Amino acid sequence: MGPVGWEVARPRGVGRVAGVAMAGFRVPGVEAGGLRVVPHPAVMLIVEFGPGGSVVEDAAGRAQRGSLVAGVGFGAGGGVRGRGEDVRCVQVRLSPLDAPRLLGAPAGELGGAMTALEDLWGPEGTRLRERLAEIPSWQGRFAAVDALLARRRAAPGARPAAVDPEVAWAWHRIVAGQGRVRVEELAAEVGWSRKRLWARFQAQTGLPPKRAARLVRFDRAAHRLVTGGAPARVAAAGGYADQSHLHRDVMAFAGVTPAGVTAERFLAVDEFAWPGAAGAAGAPGAAGAALTRPPAAARRSRPGR
Structure with missing residues (x-):
């Protein structure tokens, strides 16, 4: 219960x-x-x-x-x-x-x-x-x-195309980095321009990469707040510039202050429904086989390229 x-x-x-x-x-x-x-x-x-x-x-x-x-x-x-x-x-x-x-x-x-x-x-x-x-x-x-x-x-038959390897790599990197990654770094790793990564990532995941990183970082911070973490410590551990930065992000995503988010029942239920999966996007965030190296590096290593 x-x-x-x-x-x-x-x-x-x-x-x-x-x-x-x-x-x-x-x-x-x-x-x-x-x-x-x-x-x-x-x-x-x-x-x-x-x-x-x-x-x-x-x-x-x-x-x-x-x-x-x-x-x-x-x-x-x-x-x-x-x-x-x-x-x-x-x-x-x-x-x-x-x-x-x-x-x-x-x-x-x-x-x-x-x-x-x-x-x-x-x-x-x-x-x-x-x-x-x-x-x-x-x-x-x-x-x-x-x-x-x-x-x-x-199931055989028509299915929408899978996401690009470059988008999958960027998503895994965002999750593994707990949202503390820069879009420029991701683009360089996959060998795309920042503009192309932004467009393809948003088309295939529903969010641009920078906002996805903010969401992953917010999710971890919110769960830390719910378990009793002090806002100043949560901000420092989550890579926020300061406590005011954390406050703005929590307000933007949850519509309440860091103090108010601790009373949100959906977050409290996570401890029971998905124990150990809170933060870092949980198990779904890391879905699938993680890529071992950027797609750009993999392409360069292929014979004849």
């Missing part, structure tokens, strides 16, 4: 698809003001299956009921809220590098917005929701989601 009366479940063992993290939630109810969605450096998939339901509303007043998919950094600015009664769902976090094969659309098409699961998966999304409602245990539900993701990953 997680905080604030939430039931939180985790899969036992490792799934068949690398770079995917899952958790199950049963939330009795949410007050009228709703829960603030705190942005995370992963694509978010929520499959609802219970008798109740939820509504997620963004800062522009657009509302999405039921199962949804949201892009990297969804909730930035603090204006996204969720509410509902007796909500039961499986939440999946995955790297934007895996989105094309698993979701059927590049993460760049999602941007930082949300869309209905059925809009991406059609009847397959409806069947999954109905199947989860029939399964009596969390472990059985996790197995069903894992099996579907494995089938989608291996």
